[in-house]
Amino acid sequence: MASVNELYNAQFMEHVQHPDYKYVMEDADRSHEGVNPSCGDDLTLQIKLGDDGRIEEAAFDGHGCAVSMASADIMSDLVIDKTPEEATALCELFMRMVRGEETDDEKLAALDEAAGLKSVSHMPARVKCAELAWRTLQEMLKDEQPSAPSTTE
Amino acid sequence: MSMLSEEQLAQISANPYKGDYPLLVGHPELAFLDSAATAQRPGVVLDAERRFYETMNANPLRGLYQLSVAATEAINQARKHIASFIGADEGREVVFTRNTSESLNLVANSLGRSVLEPGDEVVITIMEHHSNLIPWQQVCKATGATLVYLRCDKEGHLSQEEIEKKIGPKAKIVSVTQVSNVLGVRTPVKQIAQRAHEQGAYVIVDGAQSTPHIKVDVKDLDCDFFAFSAHKLGGPMGIGVLWGKMELLEKIPPFLTGGEMIDSVTEEGAVWAEVPEKFEAGTQDAAGIYATDVALTYLEEHDFAALEKREEELAIYLCEQLQALPWVSVIGPSDPAEHVSAVSFNVDGIHPHDVSSLLDGSNVAIRAGHHCAQPLLTYLGVSSSCRASVAFYNDKKDIDQLVEGLKQVWGIFNGFGQ
Numbered sequence: 001m002a003s004v005n006e007l008y009n010a011q012f013m014e015h016v017q018h019p020d021y022k023y024v025m026e027d028a029d030r031s032h033e034g035v036n037p038s039c040g041d042d043l044t045l046q047i048k049l050g051d052d053g054r055i056e057e058a059a060f061d062g063h064g065c066a067v068s069m070a071s072a073d074i075m076s077d078l079v080i081d082k083t084p085e086e087a088t089a090l091c092e093l094f095m096r097m098v099r100g101e102e103t104d105d106e107k108l109a110a111l112d113e114a115a116g117l118k119s120v121s122h123m124p125a126r127v128k129c130a131e132l133a134w135r136t137l138q139e140m141l142k143d144e145q146p147s148a149p150s151t152t153e
Numbered sequence: 154m155s156m157l158s159e160e161q162l163a164q165i166s167a168n169p170y171k172g173d174y175p176l177l178v179g180h181p182e183l184a185f186l187d188s189a190a191t192a193q194r195p196g197v198v199l200d201a202e203r204r205f206y207e208t209m210n211a212n213p214l215r216g217l218y219q220l221s222v223a224a225t226e227a228i229n230q231a232r233k234h235i236a237s238f239i240g241a242d243e244g245r246e247v248v249f250t251r252n253t254s255e256s257l258n259l260v261a262n263s264l265g266r267s268v269l270e271p272g273d274e275v276v277i278t279i280m281e282h283h284s285n286l287i288p289w290q291q292v293c294k295a296t297g298a299t300l301v302y303l304r305c306d307k308e309g310h311l312s313q314e315e316i317e318k319k320i321g322p323k324a325k326i327v328s329v330t331q332v333s334n335v336l337g338v339r340t341p342v343k344q345i346a347q348r349a350h351e352q353g354a355y356v357i358v359d360g361a362q363s364t365p366h367i368k369v370d371v372k373d374l375d376c377d378f379f380a381f382s383a384h385k386l387g388g389p390m391g392i393g394v395l396w397g398k399m400e401l402l403e404k405i406p407p408f409l410t411g412g413e414m415i416d417s418v419t420e421e422g423a424v425w426a427e428v429p430e431k432f433e434a435g436t437q438d439a440a441g442i443y444a445t446d447v448a449l450t451y452l453e454e455h456d457f458a459a460l461e462k463r464e465e466e467l468a469i470y471l472c473e474q475l476q477a478l479p480w481v482s483v484i485g486p487s488d489p490a491e492h493v494s495a496v497s498f499n500v501d502g503i504h505p506h507d508v509s510s511l512l513d514g515s516n517v518a519i520r521a522g523h524h525c526a527q528p529l530l531t532y533l534g535v536s537s538s539c540r541a542s543v544a545f546y547n548d549k550k551d552i553d554q555l556v557e558g559l560k561q562v563w564g565i566f567n568g569f570g571q
Contacts, residue, residue: 008507008511016566017566038537040537125510
């Protein structure tokens with residue numbers, strides 16, 4: 001039960017209430033929707049790639065629980081200036097963390113602030129909330145033109 | 154101003170029941186408000202499971218020796234007890250399944266596929282749990298029948314006009330819940346059954362949420378089949394009941410086939426066993442059935458009518474306390490007295506999953522999500538909700554703990570002291 005209070009800390013709530021990356025990008029290079037139908041979580045992720053191929057800008061819009069929204073905001077901040085390959089690797093690492101498959105804090109340090117969501121691994125019902133943005137990004141980067149919305153269900 | 158008197162408030166503050174529940178004794182910090190999902194079990198039920206295996210464990214029906222006879226008698230005694238508990242005459246009309254879902258699948262497949270033809274209608278309410286919805290969707294697809302919904306108003310009320318409009322001459326089957334698992338509201342089952350029978354339709358009642366909390370009388374309801382689960386009234390998980398009128402149980406084909414449900418088998422075919430064994434393929438959970446018998450005895454020994462009254466008062470207190478929070482909206486009946494055990498609600502601007510996760514941190518257990526009734530929530534225009542539900546082993550303190558927990562949730566999202 002301690003994991004709950006650990007998760008909803010002041011830093012987390014700051015992302016919920018004042019997200020830096022929650023807006024609609026006018027000139028995005030790629031855009032992909034992620035949904036968790038049973039929760040009602042629904043977000044659209046957008047990125048712009050720089051001339052060097054790195055993610056220059058990332059943003060999301062939509063609605064859902066605090067975990068899905070804060071996770072999207074934290075992720076957007078993390079992947080800016082990363083190459084698609086680096087971002088994909090971070091997505092994989094994040095998902096391994098929230099599923100409890102990767103617990104080594106030294107390895108998780110690469111996730112920077114997102115490592116603060118580690119306690120989600122003790123809240124199985126919330127894993128798909130935390131994963132939504134990351135899975136959406138991963139599928140967007142995997143496929144040039146992903147068609148169906150991503151889901152963590 | 155509460156509907157409850159000082160005396161009633163004093164009664165729900167006292168708790169003579171909690172001590173009978175090992176899990177609640179072991180977790181004094183816990184406010185368990187999710188009995189609509191599954192009830193806690195009293196120690197006597199847990200003891201009964203063990204006693205079965207220690208004193209009468211043998212495969213029922215099969216053997217000719219004493220132990221097997223004892224196991225068979227235990228099952229038949231449970232059938233009689235369940236029949237009398239729901240106002241039926243005969244133990245033989247009680248079929249054991251795994252749960253309400255399986256009971257309803259049995260009726261949908263055995264009755265539905267026997268009587269439905271293209272153009273016929275199956276009528277259910279928009280308030281059904283998926284258990285009383287998907288089996289009918291499937292059977293309608295297979296037979297060419299049409300699924301028709303009785304639609305309630307925002308508070309969960311079904312009008313007589315709607316009943317008469319939707320249950321017409323094409324209706325062959327009408328299957329309705331007695332109490333909504335989301336809104337906690339009762340449906341007018343008697344009026345629905347009367348209209349359905351006038352139109353020549355069979356009537357099935359999903360009693361999963363009603364049987365634990367209100368006195369059920371299948372003859373008074375005048376239904377043809379009635380389904381419920383033992384685990385919601387203090388029995389073990391994995392025991393479901395389907396009661397049906399004998400003439401219908403005799404007429405419809407079996408659902409699951411195999412061992413124990415036959416009279417004789419040849420290379421070419423089989424003759425079914427008598428009702429109820431015809432519907433009970435394979436070895437039954439005899440210990441669970443025996444423990445279900447004991448769970449009913451526990452409810453009766455504590456005076457079911459008194460338990461029912463206590464639950465009404467707890468539900469009123471729960472609903473009133475939630476309504477008193479300006480940032481909480483109760484979904485369903487605005488009259489607190491209309492809630493049978495369950496009250497669904499939302500906290501302004503906070504997703505139900507966040508509410509329930511944070512309440513868990515305050516040792517309050519509630520349900521959040523779509524409650525296996527997605528069409529209802531879509532119809533009401535909400536994507537999900539929180540649901541608190543009470544049983545007689547709860548007390549006022551549990552509900553006060555929920556309210557305190559909700560204030561903390563609100564504070565975390567909106568700033569303490571604002």
